[in-house]
Amino acid sequence: MTNSNPFLIHAQDQVVVKNPDEKSWVFEVGKNGNLWVDFLQMTDDLDVLVSLQGEAAKCKINCAYLTNKNNNLNINIKVLHKHKKTTSEQYIRGIVTDESAVSFKGIIEIPKSSQKCDGRQHHRGLILSPKAKIEATPQLEIWADDVICSHGSAVGPLDQNQMFYLQTRGIPENEARKILLSSFLGDLMPDEFSDTIQKWMDENA
Amino acid sequence: MAALLEIKNLHAKVGNKEILKGLNLVIEAGEVHAIMGPNGCGKSTLSAVITGHPSYVVTEGKVLFKGKDLLKMTPDERANAGVFLAFQHPIELPGVGLAQFLKTALNAKRKFEGKESMDAVAFMKYMNVRATALGISNEMLKRPVNVGFSGGEKKRLETFQMAMLEPDFCILDEMDSGLDVDALKVVGQGVSVMRDAKRSFMIITHHDDLLQYVKPDKVSIMRDGVIIKTAGAELVKEVEASGYDKF
Ligand SMILES: Nc1ncnc2c1ncn2[C@@H]1O[C@H](COP(=O)(O)OP(=O)(O)OP(=O)(O)O)[C@@H](O)[C@H]1O
Numbered sequence A: 001m002t003n004s005n006p007f008l009i010h011a012q013d014q015v016v017v018k019n020p021d022e023k024s025w026v027f028e029v030g031k032n033g034n035l036w037v038d039f040l041q042m043t044d045d046l047d048v049l050v051s052l053q054g055e056a057a058k059c060k061i062n063c064a065y066l067t068n069k070n071n072n073l074n075i076n077i078k079v080l081h082k083h084k085k086t087t088s089e090q091y092i093r094g095i096v097t098d099e100s101a102v103s104f105k106g107i108i109e110i111p112k113s114s115q116k117c118d119g120r121q122h123h124r125g126l127i128l129s130p131k132a133k134i135e136a137t138p139q140l141e142i143w144a145d146d147v148i149c150s151h152g153s154a155v156g157p158l159d160q161n162q163m164f165y166l167q168t169r170g171i172p173e174n175e176a177r178k179i180l181l182s183s184f185l186g187d188l189m190p191d192e193f194s195d196t197i198q199k200w201m202d203e204n205a
Numbered sequence B: 001m002a003a004l005l006e007i008k009n010l011h012a013k014v015g016n017k018e019i020l021k022g023l024n025l026v027i028e029a030g031e032v033h034a035i036m037g038p039n040g041c042g043k044s045t046l047s048a049v050i051t052g053h054p055s056y057v058v059t060e061g062k063v064l065f066k067g068k069d070l071l072k073m074t075p076d077e078r079a080n081a082g083v084f085l086a087f088q089h090p091i092e093l094p095g096v097g098l099a100q101f102l103k104t105a106l107n108a109k110r111k112f113e114g115k116e117s118m119d120a121v122a123f124m125k126y127m128n129v130r131a132t133a134l135g136i137s138n139e140m141l142k143r144p145v146n147v148g149f150s151g152g153e154k155k156r157l158e159t160f161q162m163a164m165l166e167p168d169f170c171i172l173d174e175m176d177s178g179l180d181v182d183a184l185k186v187v188g189q190g191v192s193v194m195r196d197a198k199r200s201f202m203i204i205t206h207h208d209d210l211l212q213y214v215k216p217d218k219v220s221i222m223r224d225g226v227i228i229k230t231a232g233a234e235l236v237k238e239v240e241a242s243g244y245d246k247f
């Protein structure tokens, strides 16, 4: 059996990890600390709080969601830049099909005292069926003025012209869809999750 | 013998707008047929309809390819039956490497024909000969399909894909637009070496640049969704000299 909500912690220097229940994570990153974690959500909610609480602490959160049937997921990721000169990156990509629904909420909070921070959050979602839904609410709470912050969210169906182009080269529809779906996820997820992702693609593309 | 492509009274629309309005066209096996016509007359629409783009709805008429009803086939079935379109505006596929893409396409065709997949080594050989002939570097083969390529490079890559897939019927939609003299020569020669007694070309163009390399057997003038005149290669000169208004 493949785990349907795997995670992988790549780096945790100066990090205190709390995992009060299966769906919730709190990471406290200390001075010069570094956190890099990947999540793949297929059936369960996810609630992540990263608190960057020492100078120059940094984090990278990669999250992919792949949902089908009538699964309904809430994914909340919050990065709190508690200290100055902290940096964060969040990359979230998801594919929903059937009647599944995902509500994604991503928060970057930079209090007034946390100058020279850099916070990034990018979300992209693909909707494969008319009854599937993605609701994305990126939220920026930036109170400091000397910071770099970028965020973006784009949700839509597969590009019909890309599908057509692949098909005009003789590639059948479901194979074309698989090609576009894997290129959509790109290398966001680690090799450790490949089998799980491949299986999902085979069953849902 | 039946024509390779036979289009009868073709009507097609996009949204509520009728673009093809009763178009007739016959292309024989081995024929090079140029289509010329003013901007917006429906040339690209015709190629989209022949290849099965879902945005274009056929409301009337027939398209027969090798005697079979093309309109009943999916775009990939049409491709595997031998239809190829070199796009006027090739589509970018971020994250999809060109070589891998072509291997998938080639093996899809082989599967369709009941042949075994080509293995990695055989494929590399097959690809490298064709890439070299069209000046496609190794670096280009590794990049994602059409992403970040110049307009002229994209056209060269379309020609390369055509050489890889060896289709029976090649539609070139403004292959010669935006090419510099050297690229035109490469593309022109690339197309001309593929010309043979069985393979046909439909070359959509506004000038005789590409046609100098691939002399057409026939030239048709298209206006407002229909073919209004078909004649020999001499028609190209007439169009170049005095435009479309006299037709
Ligand atoms: N997807 C579309 N949506 C709306 N209108 C379209 C669409 N595709 C084509 N058209 C319209 O149909 C007409 C024919 O377009 P088409 O691209 O076939 O012309 P063309 O002959 O290829 O022109 P050009 O020489 O400029 O390439 C144009 O008026 C164009 O605006």
Ligand SMILES: [Mg+2]
Residues within 6 Å of the ligand: B043, B044, B045, B088, B173, B174
């Ligand atoms: Mg056109």
